[in-house]
Amino acid sequence: MSVTREDILKALSRVSDPATGKDLVAADMVRAPGFDPETGLARFILEVDPARGKALEPLLKAAEAAVSALPGVTRVSGVLTAHGPAAAPSAAAPARAARPAPDGPAPSLKLGRHPTPQASKKLAGVDRILAVASGKGGVGKSTLSANLAVALAAEGRRVGLLDADIHGPSQARMMGVSDRPKSDGETILPLHAHGVTVMSIGLMLPEDEAVIWRGPMLMGALQQMMNQVRWGDLDVLIVDLPPGTGDVQLSLCQKAEVTGALIVSTPQDVALLDAKKAVAMFRKLDAPILGMIENMSGFVCPHCGGESHIFGHDGAKEEAGRLGLPFLGAIPLHLAIRVAGDDGAPIVARDPDGPQAAAFRALARRLIGEGKA
Numbered sequence: 229m230s231v232t233r234e235d236i237l238k239a240l241s242r243v244s245d246p247a248t249g250k251d252l253v254a255a256d257m258v259r260a261p262g263f264d265p266e267t268g269l270a271r272f273i274l275e276v277d278p279a280r281g282k283a284l285e286p287l288l289k290a291a292e293a294a295v296s297a298l299p300g301v302t303r304v305s306g307v308l309t310a311h312g313p314a315a316a317p318s319a320a321a322p323a324r325a326a327r328p329a330p331d332g333p334a335p336s337l338k339l340g341r342h343p344t345p346q347a348s349k350k351l352a353g354v355d356r357i358l359a360v361a362s363g364k365g366g367v368g369k370s371t372l373s374a375n376l377a378v379a380l381a382a383e384g385r386r387v388g389l390l391d392a393d394i395h396g397p398s399q400a401r402m403m404g405v406s407d408r409p410k411s412d413g414e415t416i417l418p419l420h421a422h423g424v425t426v427m428s429i430g431l432m433l434p435e436d437e438a439v440i441w442r443g444p445m446l447m448g449a450l451q452q453m454m455n456q457v458r459w460g461d462l463d464v465l466i467v468d469l470p471p472g473t474g475d476v477q478l479s480l481c482q483k484a485e486v487t488g489a490l491i492v493s494t495p496q497d498v499a500l501l502d503a504k505k506a507v508a509m510f511r512k513l514d515a516p517i518l519g520m521i522e523n524m525s526g527f528v529c530p531h532c533g534g535e536s537h538i539f540g541h542d543g544a545k546e547e548a549g550r551l552g553l554p555f556l557g558a559i560p561l562h563l564a565i566r567v568a569g570d571d572g573a574p575i576v577a578r579d580p581d582g583p584q585a586a587a588f589r590a591l592a593r594r595l596i597g598e599g600k601a
């Protein structure tokens with residue numbers, strides 16, 4: 229039996245928000261109701277005040293129960309999404325250790341709106357946009373993005389680094405920036421570290437605010453980070469993407485002209501399987517893929533200097549060959565790389581001529597040599 233949009237709205241109009249006494253439809257909280265007759269899945273989004281966050285979980289449950297009672301619905305997926313301006317962090321919401329505490333009130337810019345139409349996919353003043361992506365989390369995307377940014381800057385390029393990993397931003401920690409970016413209400417002034425212009429959504433929002441963002445909210449936030457940050461003239465803007473093949477990746481390719489994607493993977497089969505999905509996504513979105521990079525390629529013992537291949541060896545190189553992509557290099561797994569990133573000075577900044585920086589610097593020189601960065 230098919231369920232219509234109106235059926236879902238009718239069910240949701242029988243659920244009231246206890247805070248206002250209004251039903252969800254009358255309160256204009258319902259977005260994107262939909263039904264998939266093949267799977268029996270009904271979907272909807274509730275757009276809510278971010279300040280109420282988790283307190284609205286029972287309301288979401290009640291809304292899902294109302295929709296699941298409709299004949300023909302076998303599963304329900306309701307999502308809470310936030311609207312409204314970013315608030316300053318509250319004492320009740322301590323920042324995660326990985327995120328430095330911003331030192332002032334949030335800029336008055338309203339982050340977290342739905343995407344708006346834009347005339348062009350070109351970012352004024354920005355020559356190239358490189359997307360750093362991976363299918364799987366934790367493979368070293370952020371480490372590569374930060375070190376590549378610093379390495380390109382060391383070669384004299386004008387480089388921006390945008391942390392678009394909205395649910396797990398780490399560039400503020402890796403690049404060692406903690407000040408709250410300033411804003412004139414129209415534009416956001418980015419920060420600068422190690423010769424790179426840096427911006428992270430993690431510097432703009434209290435941690436518990438973006439976690440409930442989905443779909444259009446993520447897209448809107450990314451669009452604002454691209455267009456409202458005063459990047460200045462850049463040879464290259466590196467975008468550190470979240471892991472996977474979700475809304476942020478899609479939105480970046482739809483809203484901006486990605487000149488090249490770099491796919492990071494460890495040599496393990498599971499990571500490579502996910503990397504293949506990322507490659508397929510960029511191909512579908514017509515974004516050029518510059519190649520694959522193998523991170524954590526071999527473990528270099530800090531004591532004896534010997535190398536062991538904990539996660540296997542050459543997996544990404546072989547996969548790149550199978551996919552018809554260039555293999556752009558292997559980064560060793562080394563304690564110094566992790567420690568430098570945790571300390572806010574990527575290894576290329578901390579020890580530019582050392583052996584661990586070499587692979588990142590070679591990648592930067594190769595991309596410049598090929599006119600890609």
Ligand SMILES: Nc1ncnc2c1ncn2[C@@H]1O[C@H](COP(=O)(O)OP(=O)(O)OP(=O)(O)O)[C@@H](O)[C@H]1O
Binds near residue numbers: 365370371523561565
């Ligand atoms: N080559 C390396 N040698 C040593 N440690 C590394 C290396 N690459 C990454 N790491 C460490 O592994 C952890 C995960 O790396 P990173 O945050 O860069 O991955 P990610 O793919 O961006 O993760 P996420 O999916 O959370 O965004 C970090 O602690 C980082 O310091």
